[in-house]
Amino acid sequence: MRIGTLKLKNPIFSAPMAGISDLPYRLIMKRHGAAMVFTEMISANGLFFNGKATRILLQSRQEEQPLAVQLFGDDPVRMAEAAKSVAEGADLIDLNLGCPVRKVTRSGAGSALLCAPAKVAGIISAVRKATGKPLTIKFRSGWDCDSVNFMEIARIAVEEGVDALTLHPRTRTQMFGGQAEWQQIRALKESLTVPVIGSGDLFDAGRIKTMFAQTGCDAVMVGRGGYGNPWIIGQALDLLAGRVPREPTTKDRFITAREHLELCLEIFGPRKTLGQMRKHLCWYVRGMDNATGFRAEINQARTISEMSRRLEDFFAHAA
Ligand SMILES: Cc1cc2nc3c(=O)[nH]c(=O)nc-3n(C[C@H](O)[C@H](O)[C@H](O)COP(=O)(O)O)c2cc1C
Known part of the structure; x- marks a missing residue:
């Protein structure tokens, strides 16, 4: 168009x-x-x-x-x-x-x-x-x-x-x-x-x-x-286009959530990223088992490394 x-x-x-x-x-x-x-x-x-x-x-x-x-x-x-x-x-x-x-x-x-x-x-x-x-x-x-x-x-x-x-x-x-x-x-x-x-x-x-x-x-x-x-x-x-759509896998979600976090860090630096990425990361895990527990954890993260670690831990244990 x-x-x-x-x-x-x-x-x-x-x-x-x-x-x-x-x-x-x-x-x-x-x-x-x-x-x-x-x-x-x-x-x-x-x-x-x-x-x-x-x-x-x-x-x-x-x-x-x-x-x-x-x-x-x-x-x-x-x-x-x-x-x-x-x-x-x-x-x-x-x-x-x-x-x-x-x-x-x-x-x-x-x-x-x-x-x-x-x-x-x-x-x-x-x-x-x-x-x-x-x-x-x-x-x-x-x-x-x-x-x-x-x-x-x-x-x-x-x-x-x-x-x-x-x-x-x-x-x-x-x-x-x-x-x-x-x-x-x-x-x-x-x-x-x-x-x-x-x-x-x-x-x-x-x-x-x-x-x-x-x-x-x-x-x-x-x-x-x-x-x-x-x-x-x-x-x-x-x-x-008449094709069958594909659902994102758990791995897709992890890769994209991490990519989003990295982009945010690169562009805005740690302070703004901590505030901005809390909501996005919670959205990426929506509907997954234990998403509620993850939300509470990510909201407590005080540094980017803590935030990344919690993200990796969550996906490492996700089905
Ligand atoms: C958090 C939020 C911020 C928005 N900010 C803008 C904006 O800056 N400019 C705008 O034209 N519309 C804004 N909108 C409206 C959206 O562009 C869109 O028209 C609206 O959300 C309806 O689409 P949706 O139901 O698919 O979300 C905003 C919507 C939301 C939820």
Whole structure:
């Protein structure tokens, strides 16, 4: 499939997820077949003030390309400047119109923009003029159930020149509750000519195949389903090609968990790795015997060598 001038090797992407989709995570998803990986949302204001935390979010390696950089903000001028400043390292620029977190919406950004269609037009138009890179938006279906306006936002976005759109079909007030309303992705696909990317509740390969079938979407974005489970991508590609998907073995899990830990250490150093890898390692062992005991142990690890040793011990004794 194509998004603007960008040709992608398959239609499965790794979603932007704050606190999760950092460089090590993206490299793991890429190595497991994701056609494109997204950074977490990056603040246009943070870029303007050149904050250290913001710069860390932009760390990248050639291996992960094509890389989509997601920006958030509510000011057209600042968003355009942000797009210019990240364009060199980005293969695609994505604008966040979906974040439900109060800290973000209070400033008028994220899903709060769904309540301000004219502002959406202004932001997209400014960013479109600032960069020739493929440009997408990622949005929710509306602010709440009384203001579902994804069709209107999509029409504006296409008029202002986006190359594709990703819909996570929940309203802001739904946050992550209930079920994503995939029929809204279908409605969007039926009414647009630019590619539509579906997001929401893709927890296993079967659901990815079903989303394509039920919505006709051009691509999907794997979010929480990728936690400790990058194999979901290869499994979905197998299912889509009519092949029988393979479950990861215990050895696969160990190798990938260790690889993720090593990447994190290399990229972030020990302090951040200890904090960041606790959750990932727990996700890698989900469903295995004694996963609960492992969780307690890994949360007590105070050094990387302790963390590695506990990981190795767990897998050495795993069936
Ligand atoms: C922890 C977390 C962080 C997220 N951060 C972002 C983000 O930075 N930008 C964004 O557009 N969506 C973000 N999302 C939404 C996901 O990209 C995705 O649309 C949503 O989780 C639905 O897909 P899923 O049900 O497959 O997880 C986040 C979701 C989670 C769970």
